[in-house]
Amino acid sequence: MIAIQFLVVIAAILLGARLSGVGLGVMGGLGLAILVFIFGLRPTTAPIDVMLMILAVITTAGCLQAAGGMDFLVRIAEKLLRKDPKRITLYAPLVTYCFTLFAGTGHVAYAVLPVIAEVAHESGVRPERPLSIAVIASQAAITASPISAATVALLSLLSPAGIHLGDILQIAIPATLLGTLAGAFAASRQGCELQLDPIYREKLERGEIQALQKAEQVLLPKEASRSVWVFLLAVISVVMLGTFPALRPSWDVAGKSVQLEMSQAIEIVMLSASALILLFCKVKPDEVVKGSVFRAGSAAVIGIFGVAWMGDTFIHANMALFSGSVKEIVTAQPWLFSFALFGMSILLYSQAATIRALLPLGIALGIPAPALIAMFPSVNGYFFIPNYPTVIAAINFDRTGTTRIGKYLLNHSFMLPGLVCSTVSVGSGFALARILL
Numbered sequence: 001m002i003a004i005q006f007l008v009v010i011a012a013i014l015l016g017a018r019l020s021g022v023g024l025g026v027m028g029g030l031g032l033a034i035l036v037f038i039f040g041l042r043p044t045t046a047p048i049d050v051m052l053m054i055l056a057v058i059t060t061a062g063c064l065q066a067a068g069g070m071d072f073l074v075r076i077a078e079k080l081l082r083k084d085p086k087r088i089t090l091y092a093p094l095v096t097y098c099f100t101l102f103a104g105t106g107h108v109a110y111a112v113l114p115v116i117a118e119v120a121h122e123s124g125v126r127p128e129r130p131l132s133i134a135v136i137a138s139q140a141a142i143t144a145s146p147i148s149a150a151t152v153a154l155l156s157l158l159s160p161a162g163i164h165l166g167d168i169l170q171i172a173i174p175a176t177l178l179g180t181l182a183g184a185f186a187a188s189r190q191g192c193e194l195q196l197d198p199i200y201r202e203k204l205e206r207g208e209i210q211a212l213q214k215a216e217q218v219l220l221p222k223e224a225s226r227s228v229w230v231f232l233l234a235v236i237s238v239v240m241l242g243t244f245p246a247l248r249p250s251w252d253v254a255g256k257s258v259q260l261e262m263s264q265a266i267e268i269v270m271l272s273a274s275a276l277i278l279l280f281c282k283v284k285p286d287e288v289v290k291g292s293v294f295r296a297g298s299a300a301v302i303g304i305f306g307v308a309w310m311g312d313t314f315i316h317a318n319m320a321l322f323s324g325s326v327k328e329i330v331t332a333q334p335w336l337f338s339f340a341l342f343g344m345s346i347l348l349y350s351q352a353a354t355i356r357a358l359l360p361l362g363i364a365l366g367i368p369a370p371a372l373i374a375m376f377p378s379v380n381g382y383f384f385i386p387n388y389p390t391v392i393a394a395i396n397f398d399r400t401g402t403t404r405i406g407k408y409l410l411n412h413s414f415m416l417p418g419l420v421c422s423t424v425s426v427g428s429g430f431a432l433a434r435i436l437l
Contacts, residue, residue: 028306041317056270057110058297063277066287068224092130093137100141104148109138114293117397128402133187133417144172150351179425183417199401223281234273300393338375345381370437374429383418
């Protein structure tokens, strides 16, 4: 029965990928309907927080585009990229890595993905290259962030062995940075050049996107730079709120202190930034929803609504079987523990949940704490099946069509940089753990 359910999930993803755009989301909804009404699976809660965060961020990015701020950023980037157009493939993942490192959540990447896509396109760089590794880096940094739920879970489990937060960070940060750089190198070799890509050329011929034009041909309003400053202030605010939780307000509820959640903080800050751009940058609200950034982001929300909900329902309904299988394998072959972490993260879509589910087993098997820290980045495996929110968002933000899901599902844009980043991160972690711990 579980095999048939799995085939339904895979078929929905494949058909949705063929349809593209909102097709991915609605096919996920159809797959979910089959799982619920035919197989009787209980649906999990829809990913509302993720969807609301994306809506808040793409609204801000849409306002930025309508105010001319996107063009302003493109022109700044073009000055840097004229000497070496591939440099954005290095800079983009470092930006998303830093955002996640200080915010503790990879969802802040939504704020910069449309910028990366537009900068790459306008500069003649294949957007697949920087977008793919930028998404991977935004997740890799979760296992290096001192405030992420995954790091907190790891620390709580390893603290009885005398492990402190500094012990984890001195391994995780350099290891994941090295992995990110290696992934960027791999991504820079992906695919043909933009102008030679057949899908991009077809889009140009059909008039779906315009050919590249020099940004200097258009005079930008003075409000363009102002909108960029508002946007950057919003991003910095999100990073600060994630880095210093004391900045987020808390309330006394039934005798317990309840603090503003990071997801809510992102939504409030980004919606406020959108309002400020509308008020002070002379942006018409109608222009925001007509922009390519807002349209692509909206398609991503629909995709997440259907596909992620369907996948989450399937995994939770069969979690007992998955957990039992992984535990049996790890008990028989302890050295496979990093592969077990990687595989479980593909199913759970959560680094923290993976750590809480499997790390106690690793401790029980007697795996040394330094080795467990070294294997920490292996929980970043949910790029493997291309239905995670940031993956879907990146695909929809790339108007050129170079960032995509392949014909065989697993030959997608994120596979190569993701595998390289994970492998190098874990390998570097073992080397650093041997030296430092």
